[in-house]
Amino acid sequence: MKGKNIGFRKAIVYSLFIGSIAMAFHACQSAGEIEMAKYMSNGKDLYQARCQNCHGKDGEGLGELAPPLTDTIFLKSNKTKLACFIKNGVNEPMQVNGKIYQEKMPAFKDLHDIDIAQVIVYITNTFGNKQGMYTYEQVANDLKNCRK
Amino acid sequence: MKKILSYLYAACLAVLAVSCTQEKKLPIYGDREAKITKDANGNEKIDTIYKTIPNFKFLNQDSIEITQDTFKDKIYVADFFFTSCSTICPIMHRNMKTLFDAYKDNNDIMFLSHTIDFKYDKPSVLKKYAQKLGVDVPQWQFVWGDKKDVYTLAEKDYLVAVQEDNAATDGYVHQGWLVLIDKHKRIRGAYDGTKPEEVEKLKNDMGILLAEK
Structure with missing residues (x-):
């Protein structure tokens, strides 16, 4: 009877311990995850407003x-x-999906780096893509290297 | 008492059944006139003259001149667009393509897209566009015409606003209506081609119009 009790207590202690580690781990991740979620939801709005007419609801x-x-x-x-x-x-x-596309794509000069970053994050993490985060600092850097 | 109730019930069902079979009819749009005629006995008769799409002459994507004869005894969906339009046209034609796919090979139905870019969208450009959209078949005509002819037809007859506008993104502005025309060249509906739910309604209405005697 006693042995059983100790075992039960041990189980509680262990589970609390493991639980708190998991929570700490989870908290560490969430700062990045929240940022990502923010990019995804703003990116989705931008996509629907500016991209979807040509590229479609499901890309x-x-x-x-x-x-x-x-x-x-x-x-x-x-x-x-x-x-x-x-x-x-x-x-x-x-060349996309093995097919050649020759039509012009219009420029979206009015989009800021942050908008571009958000829409890129949305596109590269939707439609079967899963490529993670892409920040507005990276956008600023990439834009410097565009071929004129 | 029970018997009476069951009779009532049956009567209700019968009424319902009758009201269901009553066919739905699409409205007829545009101004109309009353014309008074006399028959052989001298009795006066009133006829309603509906607004119809007047005859036209345009070049299609194969540089062949087409007129209303092409659409004789067919119902068709008309719209106004231009190939370099990056705003509402892609979505309009994406939606119109779902109609095309739904009524593909139906000999009673056609599609007619007029370009409003009279400078650039010559037949060869329309041909390429139709091919790239994947609809380069006689059932879907893409036509080019003089500015005056196309713009007048759009505004006066199909009741779709179109204009050149240098301030607009691509140089032209226009409305995205898909206009449904019946076998007697009358307008039977106009649907916002940018909204999938309106296009879905158009798809149904085309079925209703096809069934009309």
Whole structure:
């Protein structure tokens, strides 16, 4: 009877201990997670207002007029160019999902670095993509290196 | 008493059934006139003259001249757009394409997109656009015409506002209506082509119009 009691107490102590470690771990993560969630939700609003008409609700694109945003490899290998595409538009052919797209993409000059960062985070973490965070500082840096 | 109730119940059901089978009819839009005619016996008869889309002559994506004969005995959906439009046109045509897919190969239905960019959207440009949208078939006509002809037809007949505007993002502004025309060239509905739920309604209304005798 006594042994059983101790065992039970031990179990409580251990579970409390493990629980508090888990909570500490969770708290550490959440600062970043909250930031990410903020980027995702603002990015979604921007996407719906500015991108969705051509690229579609599910990033499916529009025929051969607008490429889909589901080509994770393209997005990953062109990650540092995405900010330039959005800010300055695109006027050269690009190959996405194995298809060539030649239509112009308009420039979104009025978007600030933070807007661009948010919309990139949204796109690269939706439509089957999962590429994590991308900050406005990175956008500022990438924009410096755009080909004029 | 029970018997009476059950009779009542049956009567109610019958009424319901009748009201359900009553077919829905789409309204007819535009100004109308009353025309008084006399039949053989000299009795006066009043006819209603509805507004119709007047005849037109445009070049399509294959540089072939088309007129209303192309749409004879068909119902069709008309809209106004331009190929370099990056605002409402892509969404309009994405939605219109769902209609096209739904009524593909239906010989009674056609689609007619007029460009309002008379400077740039020549037939060859329209052809490429249609191909890239994936709808380059006779069922969906893309047409080019003089500014005066297209703009007058849009504003006076299809009742869609269009204009050149240098201050606008792409140089033109226009409304995104998808206009439903019946076999007698009358306007039977106008739907906001940028809203999926309105386009869904249009899809249903096309079915209703097809069933009309």
